[in-house]
Amino acid sequence: MSAITQDFAPPVDLAFFDETGGVGIEFSQLKFDHLLFAGSGQTGRAVMAAAAQNLCPVALELGGKSPAILCHDYPLRKAAEWLLFVKLLNAGQICTTVDHLYLPEGKRAEFAAAAKEIVGKRYPDLASPDFTSVIDEKSFKRLTAALEDAEAKGATLMQLIPGPKWDISGRKIAPHIVLNTPAESVLLTRELFDRILPVIECGPLEEPIRAINNGPRLFAIYPFSNDKQTIQTLLDKVMSGMSVSTTHCSTSANTTCRLVAWRKRHGPLPRLRRIHHLRQDATGVLPGLIQCDQVHVAALWKICHQIPRISHQISKLQKGSQPCKLRNSTMS
Numbered sequence: 182m183s184a185i186t187q188d189f190a191p192p193v194d195l196a197f198f199d200e201t202g203g204v205g206i207e208f209s210q211l212k213f214d215h216l217l218f219a220g221s222g223q224t225g226r227a228v229m230a231a232a233a234q235n236l237c238p239v240a241l242e243l244g245g246k247s248p249a250i251l252c253h254d255y256p257l258r259k260a261a262e263w264l265l266f267v268k269l270l271n272a273g274q275i276c277t278t279v280d281h282l283y284l285p286e287g288k289r290a291e292f293a294a295a296a297k298e299i300v301g302k303r304y305p306d307l308a309s310p311d312f313t314s315v316i317d318e319k320s321f322k323r324l325t326a327a328l329e330d331a332e333a334k335g336a337t338l339m340q341l342i343p344g345p346k347w348d349i350s351g352r353k354i355a356p357h358i359v360l361n362t363p364a365e366s367v368l369l370t371r372e373l374f375d376r377i378l379p380v381i382e383c384g385p386l387e388e389p390i391r392a393i394n395n396g397p398r399l400f401a402i403y404p405f406s407n408d409k410q411t412i413q414t415l416l417d418k419v420m421s422g423m424s425v426s427t428t429h430c431s432t433s434a435n436t437t438c439r440l441v442a443w444r445k446r447h448g449p450l451p452r453l454r455r456i457h458h459l460r461q462d463a464t465g466v467l468p469g470l471i472q473c474d475q476v477h478v479a480a481l482w483k484i485c486h487q488i489p490r491i492s493h494q495i496s497k498l499q500k501g502s503q504p505c506k507l508r509n510s511t512m513s
Contacts, residue, residue: 206231213237219276221372222397246372247399249279250389250415252406257288260405261295265378269300269356272313273375279403281369281379283389289382293339293358300341300356307344307353314352315375321352324375327367328354331379334363386411390418401425
C-alpha cells in the first residue's frame with residue numbers, strides 16, 4: 182500500500198505501518214485530534230482506553246459478527262449463491278463478510294444441499310489454486326479450535342467439500358456450515374473471518390431481531406428479502422453500522438465511499454467528524470458482482486483509481502469545505 186500511494190499522498194498525509202507487535206497500542210497513545218478505529222470490539226476497548234489518557238475523541242467502527250437474514254419470500258438458492266460467494270472470498274477474511282445466517286425454520290436441509298453443490302463447483306478440494314490460506318498460524322489455530330469447541334458442545338459440522346477438514350501446512354480450512362451451534366460457543370461469540378458459517382433456524386422475523394439486538398452492536402446486517410416493508414422493518418429495528426440487501430458484494434465498494442463522506446441514502450456530509458453517526462444503506466446495488474471472483478476484483482480495481490480523488494476530498498474536508506459527491510465507479 183505504501184508503494185501504491187506514495188505517488189499522490191506523502192507520508193505526512195497518508196502512512197502505513199506494519200504491526201510487528203505493540204505498534205497499534207503505541208499508535209493509539211499518541212496525542213491526536215481525533216482517532217478512527219475499525220476492528221473488533223475487544224481491540225476497540227483497548228484503543229479507546231489508550232486514547233482516553235489524552236482525552237482524544239475516538240470514532241469506533243466495530244464488528245465482525247454481521248448476520249445475514251434469509252426471509253421466507255426470498256429464493257433460497259439465489260441467496261445461497263450470493264451469500265457463499267463473499268463468505269468464501271479471500272477465505273472469509275473480509276471485515277464486512279457475513280458471519281452467520283438466520284434461516285427460516287424447515288429450510289436447513291435445503292440450504293445445506295444447495296451449499297454443498299455451490300461450494301463443490303467452486304472449490305473442489307483444499308489443493309485448489311483458488312483456495313486462499315488463513316493469514317497466520319495463530320488465526321488458523323483459533324479457527325480449528327473454535328470448530329472443535331462447537332462440535333464438543335453438540336453442534337453438527339457439515340463439511341462442504343471432500344477431503345480433510347483442514348491442511349496445517351498450508352493453513353487452509355475446508356468450508357463448513359455449522360448446525361445447532363450453542364449460543365455460548367466460540368463460533369457465536371467471537372469474530373470468525375473464515376469459511377465457517379453457523380446456520381441458525383428461526384421463526385418469525387421478530388425472533389432474529391431480538392437475538393441480534395441482545396448481542397453486541399453490529400458492523401452490518403444482510404437481509405435477503407424482496408419485500409420493501411420487511412427490509413424497512415429490519416432497518417428500523419436492528420442497530421448496525423450499515424445494511425446491505427439483495428447482494429452484499431457491494432459492501433467493500435460502499436465502505437470505501439463512506440471514508441470520504443459519500444452517502445447513498447443521506448447525501449453528502451458537511452464534516453468528516455460526522456462520519457460515524459449515520460448508517461450505510463446499500464440496498465439492491467451491484468448484483469452483477471456475484472458472477473465470479475474476477476469480476477469482483479475488477480470492480481475493486483476501479484475503486485483503486487479513485488484513491489487520488491479520495492485523498493483530495495479528505496484534504497477539502499480538513500479545510501472545512503463542503504464535500505462533493507464521489508461517483509462510485511462500480512455502479513456504472
